[in-house]
Amino acid sequence: MTTSEIETQAKALPETETLLLEQVEHALHITLNRPKARNAMSLKMVQELMTVFESIENDQSIRAVVMRGAEGHFCAGGDIKDMAKARMAVGSKTGDDVDPFYQLNREFGRMITFANQIPQVLIVITEGAVLGGGFGLACISDVALSAADAQFGLPETGLGIPPAQIAPFVVTRIGLTQARRLALLGARFNGSEAKDLGIVHEAHESKDALEAALAKVLKQVKRCAPGANRITKALMLGVGHQPLESLLDDAAASFSNAVQGKEGQEGTMAFVQKRLPHWAEG
Secondary structure, three states: OOHHHHHHOOOOOOOOOOEEEEEEOOEEEEEEOOHHHOOOEOHHHHHHHHHHHHHHOOOOOOOEEEEEEOOOOOEOOEOHHHHHHHHHHHHHOOOOOOOHHHHHHHHHHHHHHHHHOOOOEEEEEEOOEEEOHHHHHHHOOOEEEEEOOOEEEOOHHHHOOOOOOOHHHHHHHHOHHHHHHHHHHOOEEEHHHHHHHOOOOEEEOOHHHHHHHHHHHHHHHHHOOHHHHHHHHHHHHHEOOEOHHHHHHHHHHHHHHHHHOHHHHHHHHHHHOOOOOHHHOO
16 A cells, blocks of 8 residues: 555544644654643543544554653543542432443543554553553553653552552553552552563653654654554454464464565565665655
8 A cells, every 4th residue: 555545544533622633644643631630531531532542443544643641741540520520420310320430430441442452553651640540551552651750650549449440451561460569559650660560661761862762663663564563463462362273373364465465565575675665665
């Protein structure tokens, strides 16, 4: 597929109130934009994120998604105002009504589950507060770049509640042993320790270094064939969820299709001709 063909597939981005959206070349930049609340995740933000992720799922003009927060913080967790509204709703609901606390919590779970499997490379930039749901978003990223002084934590148990929807993603990211320690102690730690734990891939001391690291990652994404990246991500996410023989059968079929497809032919030809493949140009 040529660059012009990919560009014609681009779709208009949804209108949002809590998010800033900007597509720059092959990357969609999503900025959580509730700075007065340290970008705490309201129900509206959750719903808008879900809408954005659904709208770009099949958009091949977008090969990377960069998520970050406005004005120095990534995300300070859930919005306490939504919790208060749910508590009021509990007091007025009848026995047949849906539990508003369940609904509020599960809405975030559906969004983060969907975000986890989007075919684009998901890059998360963590600065300032990276708590609760923000911590969960870091744990579903394909690439996580952090400020060394960012503050990570799972504060839920200190508030008398469990990290219900993000716990599985934390365990998948760093393993059961460390996840139990962090969640059951409500531990706080910085970006450098988050790197040591495997939550983020890089921790940088300065804003300039963080931006340079992002530019480098986006350049690397551009070097990889978009279709091959999509297949590879789906294959990796299938590990542990599909019987191994079945997974490898599907992988072999995907490999055969890719080798014989436009990307495989172009990649091979570019290698022989000692040039960049068309998807890496520009």
